[in-house]
Amino acid sequence: MAIEKFLTVTSTCIPLPIENVDTDQIIPARFLKATTKEGFGDNLFRDWRYDKQDQPKPDFVLNDPTYSGEIFVGGKNFGSGSSREHAAWAIAGYGLRVVVSSFFADIFKGNALNNGVLPVQVSEEFLAKLFAAIDADAKTVVTVNLPDQTITIDATSDSEGFDINPYKKNCLLNGYDDIDYLLSNKDKIEEWEKTSFY
Amino acid sequence: MAKTLFDKIWDAHAVSEVKDGPTQLYIDRQFAHEVTSPQAFNGLRERGLGVLRPSKTTATPDHNIPTWDQDKPITDPISKFQVETLTKNCEEYGITLYGLGNNKNGIVHVVGPENGYTLPGMTIVCGDSHTSTHGAFGTIAFGIGTSEVEMVLASQCILQPRPQRMLINIDGDLEKGVASKDIILYIISQLSTGGATGYFVEFAGSAIRALSMEARMTLCNMSIEMGARGGLIAPDQTTFDYIEGREFAPKGEDWEKALEYWATLKTDEGAEFDKTFNFNASDIEPMITYGTNPGMGVGITGSIPTLDDIDEAGQASFKQSMDYMGFQPGDQMIGKKIDYVFVGSCTNGRIEDLRTFCDFIKGKKKADHVTAWFVPGSRRVEKQAQEEGLIKIMTDAGFVMRQPGCSACLAMNDDKVPAGLYSVSTSNRNFEGRQGPGARTLLASVLTAAAAAVTGEVTDPRSLLESSEPALV
Numbered sequence: 001m002a003i004e005k006f007l008t009v010t011s012t013c014i015p016l017p018i019e020n021v022d023t024d025q026i027i028p029a030r031f032l033k034a035t036t037k038e039g040f041g042d043n044l045f046r047d048w049r050y051d052k053q054d055q056p057k058p059d060f061v062l063n064d065p066t067y068s069g070e071i072f073v074g075g076k077n078f079g080s081g082s083s084r085e086h087a088a089w090a091i092a093g094y095g096l097r098v099v100v101s102s103f104f105a106d107i108f109k110g111n112a113l114n115n116g117v118l119p120v121q122v123s124e125e126f127l128a129k130l131f132a133a134i135d136a137d138a139k140t141v142v143t144v145n146l147p148d149q150t151i152t153i154d155a156t157s158d159s160e161g162f163d164i165n166p167y168k169k170n171c172l173l174n175g176y177d178d179i180d181y182l183l184s185n186k187d188k189i190e191e192w193e194k195t196s197f198y
Numbered sequence: 199m200a201k202t203l204f205d206k207i208w209d210a211h212a213v214s215e216v217k218d219g220p221t222q223l224y225i226d227r228q229f230a231h232e233v234t235s236p237q238a239f240n241g242l243r244e245r246g247l248g249v250l251r252p253s254k255t256t257a258t259p260d261h262n263i264p265t266w267d268q269d270k271p272i273t274d275p276i277s278k279f280q281v282e283t284l285t286k287n288c289e290e291y292g293i294t295l296y297g298l299g300n301n302k303n304g305i306v307h308v309v310g311p312e313n314g315y316t317l318p319g320m321t322i323v324c325g326d327s328h329t330s331t332h333g334a335f336g337t338i339a340f341g342i343g344t345s346e347v348e349m350v351l352a353s354q355c356i357l358q359p360r361p362q363r364m365l366i367n368i369d370g371d372l373e374k375g376v377a378s379k380d381i382i383l384y385i386i387s388q389l390s391t392g393g394a395t396g397y398f399v400e401f402a403g404s405a406i407r408a409l410s411m412e413a414r415m416t417l418c419n420m421s422i423e424m425g426a427r428g429g430l431i432a433p434d435q436t437t438f439d440y441i442e443g444r445e446f447a448p449k450g451e452d453w454e455k456a457l458e459y460w461a462t463l464k465t466d467e468g469a470e471f472d473k474t475f476n477f478n479a480s481d482i483e484p485m486i487t488y489g490t491n492p493g494m495g496v497g498i499t500g501s502i503p504t505l506d507d508i509d510e511a512g513q514a515s516f517k518q519s520m521d522y523m524g525f526q527p528g529d530q531m532i533g534k535k536i537d538y539v540f541v542g543s544c545t546n547g548r549i550e551d552l553r554t555f556c557d558f559i560k561g562k563k564k565a566d567h568v569t570a571w572f573v574p575g576s577r578r579v580e581k582q583a584q585e586e587g588l589i590k591i592m593t594d595a596g597f598v599m600r601q602p603g604c605s606a607c608l609a610m611n612d613d614k615v616p617a618g619l620y621s622v623s624t625s626n627r628n629f630e631g632r633q634g635p636g637a638r639t640l641l642a643s644v645l646t647a648a649a650a651a652v653t654g655e656v657t658d659p660r661s662l663l664e665s666s667e668p669a670l671v
């Protein structure tokens with residue numbers, strides 16, 4: 001399916017300064033039971049967000065009304081572990097459009113991009129600055145500009161560039177996905193198959 | 199120019215290069231299961247697309263199936279629906295399915311190799327991160343997301359950025375009682391869970407050459423746990439001997455041709471890697487994890503790091519992990535009381551694992567307070583265990599063998615470790631809640647798990663080994 005176009009997001013942030021957040025935490029296995037992509041946002045960070053009686057844990061950031069927005073800021077090595085795309089669906093389903101971290105696991109990064117969620121990899125220094133700014137003022141507004149490939153803390157104009165593969169950038173800007181490209185290339189696929197060993 | 203094995207396979211499968219972008223890579227084999235495929239088939243339907251090469255995908259339900267009463271209808275309605283959806287999708291698109299009860303059913307990464315689907319030089323994908331297992335045969339095998347499953351169904355290709363190349367050499371001899379599971383837990387503890395992110399790893403060295411095929415699978419299986427896109431091992435006589443005669447392996451003239459081709463599948467002398475690590479096998483002792491990611495492991499005689507050992511940015515995660523596990527920084531691992539033992543999964547649920555386990559427990563008894571689950575990786579493993587008399591050994595020692603599936607590796611079905619209890623597990627992930635909400639997982643080899651099952655606490659398996667040599671797993 002075509003993905004939602006992405007240009008610029010200006011928003012307050014939801015911070016989670018924990019390292020190595022794995023996809024089992026983003027969406028625990030027992031919630032991988034749907035056969036569609038809908039509804040996963042309700043279970044985003046399920047076991048950190050709700051207690052055993054399914055009551056919201058007040059000290060978890062998603063339950064703290066001070067924090068809201070479309071930009072999620074996570075600690076280093078975000079999205080490790082399982083390849084479940086349900087993690088990206090849960091993040092998108094919750095209404096997030098950007099995840100910022102100083103390091104992302106590969107499969108998660110690909111899954112996020114394939115669902116119109118932009119992973120923004122920043123330096124450790126910038127990440128620390130961002131966490132500090134949000135800590136000092138929960139209403140800190142951040143702008144993520146995809147055409148310019150920059151992330152900026154609006155109040156201080158502190159800014160950093162981020163990398164994105166030019167092909168993927170073009171897909172996000174225009175709402176294309178990979179299948180569109182692959183199918184336009186069918187003759188090459190058939191040509192290749194003639195040389196295949198298997 | 200001298201090339202790495204990874205580059206040889208990658209280049210041979212590059213259909214096109216997107217300008218400034220990823221490679222369009224042709225995929226020789228896709229494996230599918232019930233949990234990550236339904237949305238991909240839905241996507242095809244919504245776009246009005248077919249499956250380009252149905253014979254190149256093979257499906258088996260494994261993640262969310264019961265491991266008991268598999269001959270009866272599934273009672274959990276959601277699991278039943280997922281399995282039925284897979285069946286329906288496979289029928290509609292003409293994909294081979296080894297459904298529940300079929301004698302080729304089992305965990306995807308066990309079924310592929312044992313039926314000869316996994317062959318050297320292939321590109322292999324599956325909507326499951328442990329697809330890296332197949333790298334043991336000298337393949338480029340990696341886990342993908344559901345959108346990518348849809349791409350492969352539609353076009354037999356995938357767009358992938360080319361990863362960097364890492365070489366990990368392990369030379370020397372393993373001490374008795376140390377297994378390939380310990381090698382990989384050791385490497386991950388040295389490199390951390392993100393240490394190989396962005397890389398495809400080749401494992402080499404004399405310690406790797408000495409490993410059996412199944413032990414190599416255990417090693418490659420967990421390469422994803424250090425963040426690697428995948429891990430591979432150059433095929434050799436051990437590989438060819440394993441493959442020969444398997445159902446879907448080449449036969450006759452094709453076999454001869456295949457051998458010729460496979461002989462070229464090695465890294466050329468002088469080929470360059472982006473990063474190289476060297477380890478000595480004799481430095482490795484049986485490993486155990488103490489925390490909530492696979493990089494948080496120590497030698498079994500060691501102790502948990504103290505806060506001073508952890509850099510500042512990592513301290514919040516470390517403390518959270520200690521709280522979750524109910525451990526104190528600096529604690530010794532040996533002697534910690536455990537409640538559950540899980541032997542199984544695509545990491546350690548193969549026949550050699552079962553043999554090692556049975557060799558060890560023969561004549562011993564399970565500790566009374568321990569609940570032990572042995573879940574074979576496939577129906578074939580189950581059948582072999584019966585034929586070899588392993589089930590009798592287990593029963594005599596107080597163990598029960600369940601039926602094949604992923605089971606408590608990810609606890610989607612009823613096989614959950616209760617909150618707060620400790621499980622020594624031969625699977626691959628000790629994340630919070632991985633084996634059930636609140637469950638506390640210690641990852642270890644089959645031998646270490648067997649030792650814990652017998653004593654009821656974390657135990658150095660070397661202290662219980664008799665003079666007979668156990669098989670290496």
Ligand code: SF4
Nearest residue numbers: 328543544604607608
């Ligand atoms: S056994 Fe565990 S790791 Fe392996 S495929 Fe199943 S759930 Fe994934």
